Amino acid sequence: MAFFDLCRVDKFAKTLLYCEVPAYYVWKNNKFSRRKKGKAISGYLEIKKDQVLGRVYTVHPGNAECYYLRLLLHKIRGPTSFTALKIVAGVVQPSFQAACRAIGLLEDETH
Numbered sequence: 001m002a003f004f005d006l007c008r009v010d011k012f013a014k015t016l017l018y019c020e021v022p023a024y025y026v027w028k029n030n031k032f033s034r035r036k037k038g039k040a041i042s043g044y045l046e047i048k049k050d051q052v053l054g055r056v057y058t059v060h061p062g063n064a065e066c067y068y069l070r071l072l073l074h075k076i077r078g079p080t081s082f083t084a085l086k087i088v089a090g091v092v093q094p095s096f097q098a099a100c101r102a103i104g105l106l107e108d109e110t111h
Contacts, residue, residue: 004080007080012024014078017076019056024041024048034046034047034048038050038051065097068099071105072100089102
């Protein structure tokens with residue numbers, strides 16, 4: 001996935017959530033490139049931010065693993081792989097749902 005590749009090679013991208021990427025990068029020639037226009041970001045001279053509309057499709061909770069993957073992409077900054085999304089406190093969780101539960105995104109049945 002291109003987002004993971006970007007997070008592997010770009011230090012600034014490691015600070016972003018999946019949904020924040022379009023504000024700083026454009027998809028061009030099958031890869032992400034930094035925006036050339038927009039507001040300069042303090043501390044990152046070569047990074048520009050623009051007001052853009054990105055899209056992350058909704059997923060029905062019935063499509064469980066995709067639903068939990070989407071939750072993690074909105075919570076975990078700069079993941080470098082699908083496996084990295086499932087790491088919580090140094091432990092690789094068996095599923096995206098388990099990772100969501102481990103970081104407290106899901107309520108327990110006792111609530």
